[in-house]
Amino acid sequence: MFNNLSFHTQKRIVLISFITIPLVLLFAFAYYPALELFRLSFMKWNGVSAHKEWIGFGNYIEVFSDPSIFSVFKHNFAYFAVGIVQNILALFFAVLLNTKLRGRNGFRLLLFLPYILNGVAVAYLFGYVFDTTNGSLNYILGELGFDKLSQTSWLGAKEYVNYTLASVGLWRFMGFNMVIYLGALQSIPSDLYEAASIDGASGWQKFTRITLPNIYKIIELNLFLTVTGALEVFDLPFVLTKGGPGHASETFVMKIIETAFRFNNYGLASAMSVVLLVFVVLVLSIQRYFLTRKDD
Known part of the structure; x- marks a missing residue:
């Protein structure tokens, strides 16, 4: 399939692949967990139940108080x-x-x-x-x-x-x-x-x-x-x-x-x-x- 493509196009595909794969891994294992951590910080959750209660800044108030x-x-x-x-x-x-x-x-x-x-x-x-x-x-x-x-x-x-x-x-x-x-x-x-x-x-x-x-x-x-x-x-x-x-x-x-x-x-x-x-x-x-x- 790649043999029919020009050298410039093949080079672009390789470069995009080398950029995309690390970015996907970075978002999947770094940025997404960080965002999920931030979201959970506003909730009351025992880590097991499917229900998560939104309590706003309640957890942060408890941390500082x-x-x-x-x-x-x-x-x-x-x-x-x-x-x-x-x-x-x-x-x-x-x-x-x-x-x-x-x-x-x-x-x-x-x-x-x-x-x-x-x-x-x-x-x-x-x-x-x-x-x-x-x-x-x-x-x-x-x-x-x-x-x-x-x-x-x-x-x-x-x-x-x-x-x-x-x-x-x-x-x-x-x-x-x-x-x-x-x-x-x-x-x-x-x-x-x-x-x-x-x-x-x-x-x-x-x-x-x-x-x-x-x-x-x-x-x-x-x-x-x-x-x-x-x-x-x-x-x-x-x-x-x-x-x-x-x-x-x-x-x-x-x-x-x-x-x-x-x-x-x-x-x-x-x-x-x-x-x-x-x-x-x-x-x-x-x-x-x-x-x-x-x-x-």
């Missing part, structure tokens, strides 16, 4: 704070491993390896690490002479649990951020550093005057990923603590899952998802505004 829903956002601050440390460490190792260090490829692999591990497997692994009585962390602390710290319940104390969980994320995702920074560093022309060396610039001056300005957009990208991950964290607290102790490690995404699948309130869960989406966009817009203004 119930302090137990919005209060869990404060637990995400630990993930954001540790995420900043994660980016600093990732940039440090990227700069270090971008030099002519012997065995640098092996060190790159070791730092990136945690990222490719399954999140649930990582959570169970650190469950043994942070165990109060038989955990390896408390054992090492005891051997080093920190007897008081060796008795700490890292997953059972409200003041520690979120930072403990966030530290697992640091171990897992730091290598990913490092690889992104490393790719950006390798794109900087070496002539710039050679010229700076001739002018007598120190290592710190090269870093602040050449490296940072050239990878500024990459830093912005990694901060975007960090903020998004901090607001949408779910797997680690769900597996390790189930939101405990006393809901101290419960996150907003866990609250959404609980509302939908435990209390069968899919309308309220949909409204919470929309609020989370708006909150993420708002936070990232503020971040983008300040970073862009600083760049200008």
Whole structure:
């Protein structure tokens, strides 16, 4: 059939096909579910019955009036704070491993390896690490002479649990951020550093005057990923603590899952998802505004 068509027509058919198929998949699995989520947020529905009751902004009013829903956002601050440390460490190792260090490829692999591990497997692994009585962390602390710290319940104390969980994320995702920074560093022309060396610039001056300005957009990208991950964290607290102790490690995404699948309130869960989406966009817009203004 295509043999009878001109080359120009065949080319147009191929181009339209390559554009249409991804768009159909995008609308079917991204845009349509998003629109359906927004529609369900205005309804009262248990997720099973065919009847859906229209209640308007009732679900949104409940989200903003119930302090137990919005209060869990404060637990995400630990993930954001540790995420900043994660980016600093990732940039440090990227700069270090971008030099002519012997065995640098092996060190790159070791730092990136945690990222490719399954999140649930990582959570169970650190469950043994942070165990109060038989955990390896408390054992090492005891051997080093920190007897008081060796008795700490890292997953059972409200003041520690979120930072403990966030530290697992640091171990897992730091290598990913490092690889992104490393790719950006390798794109900087070496002539710039050679010229700076001739002018007598120190290592710190090269870093602040050449490296940072050239990878500024990459830093912005990694901060975007960090903020998004901090607001949408779910797997680690769900597996390790189930939101405990006393809901101290419960996150907003866990609250959404609980509302939908435990209390069968899919309308309220949909409204919470929309609020989370708006909150993420708002936070990232503020971040983008300040970073862009600083760049200008």
